[in-house]
Amino acid sequence: xxxxxxxLQLDVGNSSAKWRLLETxxxxxxxxYLAGDESSRQLLLNCADQLxxxxxxxxxxxxxxxxxxxxxxxxxxxxxxxxxxxASTGSLSNSYIEPARMGVDRWLVMLAGRERxxxxxxxxxxxxxxxxxxxxxxxxxxxGYIIPGPLLMERALLLDTDRVRFEDExxxxxxxxxxxxxxxxxxxxxxxxxxxxxxxxxxxGEPMRLLFCGGGGEALMQLLNRGGSYVPxxxxxGLEVMAALQNSGPR
Numbered sequence: 423x424x425x426x427x428x429x430l431q432l433d434v435g436n437s438s439a440k441w442r443l444l445e446t447x448x449x450x451x452x453x454x455y456l457a458g459d460e461s462s463r464q465l466l467l468n469c470a471d472q473l474x475x476x477x478x479x480x481x482x483x484x485x486x487x488x489x490x491x492x493x494x495x496x497x498x499x500x501x502x503x504x505x506x507x508x509a510s511t512g513s514l515s516n517s518y519i520e521p522a523r524m525g526v527d528r529w530l531v532m533l534a535g536r537e538r539x540x541x542x543x544x545x546x547x548x549x550x551x552x553x554x555x556x557x558x559x560x561x562x563x564x565x566g567y568i569i570p571g572p573l574l575m576e577r578a579l580l581l582d583t584d585r586v587r588f589e590d591e592x593x594x595x596x597x598x599x600x601x602x603x604x605x606x607x608x609x610x611x612x613x614x615x616x617x618x619x620x621x622x623x624x625x626x627g628e629p630m631r632l633l634f635c636g637g638g639g640e641a642l643m644q645l646l647n648r649g650g651s652y653v654p655x656x657x658x659x660g661l662e663v664m665a666a667l668q669n670s671g672p673r
Contacts, residue, residue, distance in 0.1 A: 428473050430498075433527065433657045434480035434490065435550060442658060443469045457486065467497050476502040477661045481525045505530060505664050512536075512667050513561035525553075528566065530660025532557050535633045537663050538653070542630040545656070546618055548638035550574065554621045556630065564625075569617050572638060575610045596645060614638075615645040622648065 432441045432455070442452040455466045476494055480487050491502050507529040509521045514533050518524050527547065532555050535545040540559075547553045548571065555566035570578065572594065592603040596612055599605030622630070632650030634643040640652040653659070 428470055429475045429477060430470065430473050431658050431661055432476070432478045432480070434478060434482050434487070436482060437550070439490070441466060442655070457489070473498045473500050476500050477665055478502050478504045479526050479530050479657050479661055480504060481527055503665070505661055511664055514557065515562045517563040517565055527657055528553050528555055530664065531555070531635055531656045532563060532660070533663050534656045534659035536561055537659070538633065539631045542628050544622060544625065544630045544632050546632065546634045546639065546642065547636040548614070548634065548642045549636035552614055552617065554618060556625055559628065567617065567621055572610045572614060575613065576606060579606060594641065594645065611645055614642055618642065618646055619648070
């Protein structure tokens with residue numbers, strides 16, 4: 423499944439999808455698609471007159487996947503390829519007894535991280551959820567963590583407490599807060615950065631390189647201040663690696 427002249431790649435989450443269009447290996451367009459939002463639908467469907475391939479990473483429900491696939495087939499007549507988590511892909515080995523239960527987005531960012539970093543790597547994906555996954559030098563997934571992201575943490579506080587209310591626009595920071603808004607936002611920042619720091623401290627073994635991705639990845643990397651690289655397209659890079667391996671035959 424080598425990269426064709428025109429390839430649409432989608433990273434589908436639970437509420438929205440990010441997409442990018444590659445023309446001869448170069449990013450020609452990108453955007454976000456929200457089911458039910460007509461403007462984002464038109465932007466996606468008008469991104470190209472014709473396509474050779476469509477590759478999808480999805481953690482959405484099967485019904486949502488089917489609806490999206492039907493939309494894309496109707497527009498371009500191309501059957502999408504959905505990446506799926508495997509027991510092993512190339513030199514990357516899954517730690518799950520039931521590999522399919524791991525979100526494919528986690529699998530793809532680890533696959534891309536392994537491609538970028540030959541040694542031990544920790545991949546931090548800061549999106550709706552914060553995921554932290556460690557892969558050793560041999561490509562074995564050592565394990566990982568799934569933690570509510572900032573918006574989920576804040577929503578939990580607002581839903582389950584009567585007096586935690588604020589309208590102030592406050593940035594995430596690590597200093598103690600001197601208002602309810604600051605206490606909440608700074609507390610969330612402390613929880614997110616602290617989770618990654620503890621994961622690194624308890625990781626043991628050989629030193630590891632840090633890769634960050636997801637919408638909050640760059641800000642989290644700066645808050646943590648332990649180095650690393652921010653790679654916003656890591657899921658898409660993983661799609662390309664997996665597609666190339668699918669094309670090369672049995673592993």
